Structures are given as structure tokens and as C-alpha cells.
Amino acid sequence: MYLDYLSDLAIFQAVSEERSFTRASVRFGISQSALSHRMRRLEDALGVRLLTRTTRNVAPTEAGERLLGKLVPAIGSIDRELTLLGELRDKPSGTIRITTSKHAATTVLWPKLNKVLSDYPDVHIELSIDSGLADVVSDRFDAGVRLGEALEKDMIAVRISPELKMAVVGSPDYFRRHPIPATPQDLSQHNCISQRRITSGGLYAWELEQNGREVKVRVDGQLTFNDDDMILQAALDGGGLAFLMNDLIEDSVSQGRLVRVLEDWCEPFSGYHLYYPSRLQPSAAFKLVVDALRHR
Structure with a gap:
């Protein structure tokens, strides 16, 4: 069964993201030769080449890119579920990653989240300042911040700021x-x-x-x-x-x-919203962050 190769699929994702067998082996804590063997085993089982290897670079093939398109959100979902199971205790914990613009981070996110962190030392926040509107699913963010009119339809949106001008x-x-x-x-x-x-x-x-x-x-x-x-x-x-x-x-x-x-x-317009996939199973830490950011 292909399910026997789940760990090899995770290694394939790591090699594709790192573009390096060496960096991926460090990430997994195994030798480079063992990691290369696992990749060859996966490719043999699937009967297709997933990676193009050169002396300077490693990159997914067309088949590899197609597999990554399904693999990244699937592994991300599993990772979130396992994190959620580990957080079933009294105090919220874990890392929440949010992609946001610089303006939203400085005027909305930091002033509100700064008050939360001192009360919940096991909650970690990572803000990625990026005005390029990153894809929260493929880039493995828990949530993103956008203006109301720029939100995608399959996302849950929570208003976190007043109207802007x-x-x-x-x-x-x-x-x-x-x-x-x-x-x-x-x-x-x-x-x-x-x-x-x-x-x-x-x-x-x-x-x-x-x-x-x-x-x-x-x-x-x-x-x-x-x-x-x-x-x-x-x-x-x-x-x-x-x-x-x-x-x-x-x-x-x-x-x-x-x-x-x-x-x-210059009339007022819809303010910032926190958005995340509707299929996301929120952790205790994520619920805490959403509640802290919610505009009241």
C-alpha cells in the first residue's frame, strides 16, 4: 500500500522545499545517504521520477510538482491535527503563523497580541511581513490578514480592525x-x-x-x-x-x-480581516489568537 510510504512522502516534501538533500537530512536528523535511499525507494514504488538532481540543485519534476500540490495541504492538515491533540490541556500552547502586511502588523496585530503573550507563555506567534498576499494553505500559514474586499470565498473571515481610510x-x-x-x-x-x-x-x-x-x-x-x-x-x-x-x-x-x-x-472602506481555511480545525491557541484580534 502507498500508505506505507507516508514518511517517505514527508521526506520528499522536505527535499523539494529545501532544494537540497543535505539540508533535508539535517531537518529529519538522518544521514544524507539514508535520505537518498528513502527517496529512491519512493520513486521505485511509484514508478515515476519525482526529483531532478544536479550537482548544484535538486528540484521537483513535473510529476513531483503535481504530487506536491496535493501533498503540502494534506501533510499540513495532519500536522495541525496532531498539534491539536497535543494541546488538549488547560493552557493553550503551540505556534501560530500569520502572513500579514507591515501596516496591519504594526497597527492591529502587535498591539493586540502583545497583551496575550504575557498571559500565555506557551503560545508562540510568528508574523511574516509580506505584502504579496501569500497563499496560507500552500505556504503553511495558520491564517492571513487582508482587506475585506480581497478575501477569497472559501475562507472564514474575522474582522479585526475598524474601517480604514x-x-x-x-x-x-x-x-x-x-x-x-x-x-x-x-x-x-x-x-x-x-x-x-x-x-x-x-x-x-x-x-x-x-x-x-x-x-x-x-x-x-x-x-x-x-x-x-x-x-x-x-x-x-x-x-x-x-x-x-x-x-x-x-x-x-x-x-x-x-x-x-x-x-x-477618500471615503472609509472595509478594514482588515483575519482569514483562514474553512476546513481548518482550530487549536486552543488559534482560538485564543482569533478572539484577541476580533474587532469589537
Whole structure:
């Protein structure tokens, strides 16, 4: 039966992830020769080559990639179930891995989770800062954080923040040299600071809304960043107009270092949600984290 090869399948996954027999053998605590023997045994049993081996690299074949597509979520599910069995005690314990953007991590996750950790020393939190919208299943995360409108339909979503708001801002020095835009269309005449989207590689179109009318503006300018802090600094230095989360610019606006424009086109929108697969069997530690993050 192929079930006799479950441990070999786990070794195959490790070799594929590590791209190295040496690193995979360290991960499993067995010799490299023993690990290679296990892989050959699995390939012989299946009658198909799963790995392409070179002197410098190891990579899954087409058949191996197909197997990994089913294997990774299956082993992840088994691992979570075994973790859950080990957590059937009074105090929640275990590691919860969450993929999130930097803004959500600093403004929502850390302020709330910081209060939990001191009361539950056996709970461990790993936050992976990634604006590329990682796949929580294939990348083996317990949950992810996204804006409400970006959630996938087969996920359970828990709201963890209030509504959010964007803002168009520029420095007083910039507006001494350029007129204040009155409409979204006026942005085409301005030096706007663009944001490169990590997921698609494209430039973010500024999403503006007024009284239910939505407008996406493809802005242009001398500067492009993929980091909000750099966009903010460039705007403060007079480098152009920026489109940022409202909380990032509030202090600078109140201090007179930035001027907010097109405010009537920046309406609130759905805030951050924690999302996870509907088939996930939550552990005690995971339930604790979800409850701590839930927006009230």
C-alpha cells in the first residue's frame, strides 16, 4: 500500500522545499545517504521520477510538482491535527503563523497580541511581513490578514480592525510649486509617488470614491516605491503627492508638514480581516489568537 510510504512522502516534501538533500537530512536528523535511499525507494514504488538532481540543485519534476500540490495541504492538515491533540490541556500552547502586511502588523496585530503573550507563555506567534498576499494553505500559514474586499470565498473571515481610510497628501513646499487638485482627473497634471505591487508587479492605481462613485486613477511621477515609509518620507521632502493610509499621515498633517487634498474623494472602506481555511480545525491557541484580534 502507498500508505506505507507516508514518511517517505514527508521526506520528499522536505527535499523539494529545501532544494537540497543535505539540508533535508539535517531537518529529519538522518544521514544524507539514508535520505537518498528513502527517496529512491519512493520513486521505485511509484514508478515515476519525482526529483531532478544536479550537482548544484535538486528540484521537483513535473510529476513531483503535481504530487506536491496535493501533498503540502494534506501533510499540513495532519500536522495541525496532531498539534491539536497535543494541546488538549488547560493552557493553550503551540505556534501560530500569520502572513500579514507591515501596516496591519504594526497597527492591529502587535498591539493586540502583545497583551496575550504575557498571559500565555506557551503560545508562540510568528508574523511574516509580506505584502504579496501569500497563499496560507500552500505556504503553511495558520491564517492571513487582508482587506475585506480581497478575501477569497472559501475562507472564514474575522474582522479585526475598524474601517480604514486613505488620504492624498503633499508637502506645503510642493503646493507652493503646484496647484491643489480639485478632482481625481487633476492628478494627471501632478508628480505622484507610485507604489509597486509586490503580488502582480504592477503599479497601484489610486482608488478614490465619492457618494458611491468609484474612480481608479493611474498616476505618474518620478518616484516609485514598494514601501509606505519611503512614500511618506518622499512626500514630506516635497517629492510629490502620496496616497497613504490615513493613520500614517495624521501626525504630519496636524503638524503642518503635509497638506491633505481630495478629502471628499477618500471615503472609509472595509478594514482588515483575519482569514483562514474553512476546513481548518482550530487549536486552543488559534482560538485564543482569533478572539484577541476580533474587532469589537
